[in-house]
Amino acid sequence: MPKKVDHEARRQEISAALWRIAVTRGLDGASLRDVAAEAGISLGRLQHYFRTKDEMLLFALRRINQLAADRVRERIEALAGEPTPREVLRACLSGMLPLDEKSRTGLLVGAAYYVRAVHDPALRAEAQQGIPELRDFFVSQLQRAVERGELDPGRATAEEAMLLIGTVDGLATYVLLDVHEPETALRLLDRCLDNLFGKG
């Protein structure tokens, strides 16, 4: 294997070890040493790939966000025929809820990252990065809905897009806390879309 590919593959293996810890016992207080042990390598070897916990978290988060984005893309492509804007939005938003083990893992890593990002401007910058793109995509779907006569033209699409993102984020939190069953969160998401698009 070429050296660069090997380096990337090792980093992904270490990421996977980090995810396993995130899922089973959480990352709060988990050290580089803990992750090295889970990955079955020495601390020195791990530090060859990641110098700090934040660097490792950042890599793991980017990778898991990439996988999540791929899943959402697949969900949209799997929609039959020419999906309506509402169907596209539902596919994206439900992909942001912890409805299966993969999305749950992503959200657990995200939670560990979040609790550090609120105190670290560099980590925060990363967390902020994906949002405008997602918002713009949602806005484009909402504008398409207005053009198709499926959404009240009086809606402020940028604000509605941010509200949708915030709402799903809050619902995801409550699923992780067992306040909601996953199905309840999905039902609430549909209610939210009902409110936006009108029931009929």
Next chain:
Amino acid sequence: MPKKVDHEARRQEISAALWRIAVTRGLDGASLRDVAAEAGISLGRLQHYFRTKDEMLLFALRRINQLAADRVRERIEALAGEPTPREVLRACLSGMLPLDEKSRTGLLVGAAYYVRAVHDPALRAEAQQGIPELRDFFVSQLQRAVERGELDPGRATAEEAMLLIGTVDGLATYVLLDVHEPETALRLLDRCLDNLFGKG
């Protein structure tokens, strides 16, 4: 001071030290020893009041939730005349956003707690506890709005109440991550209430 009062006062002092750490550098990886140092006492003395980090977090969270509930009650009582259901809901929901230092501190402690609670059923039980009461209060306000002709009677009030709670939780997260300015989150909250009640 009677011994019991003294014990409670000491626990509150230690809580305050925990909050200071939560605000300045976060609780991820913060140990009992760190909190003892911040409180200016020995680790042994701290352990006389809290045996574990979770016990300490739980106490600090209950106390901060109590203070938050008191603030919301004051906000409602400060509303002039006979507040409408929408005004009452807005007072509660905006009190759940990090719009000042006190609510920000509460949310930072809550975030540290959250990231542990997703892995610990006992901590989760505590997080779940306040939700039904809050939901029921919101439902009572929404039903009052229906009776006053201010809300479409077709709205499922229990689901709308949970959506409001989830939405504000998501918006609060985005303020802590600097995705939204506090004023933006407040504007989005008003948009959300516009959508629910109709613009007027």
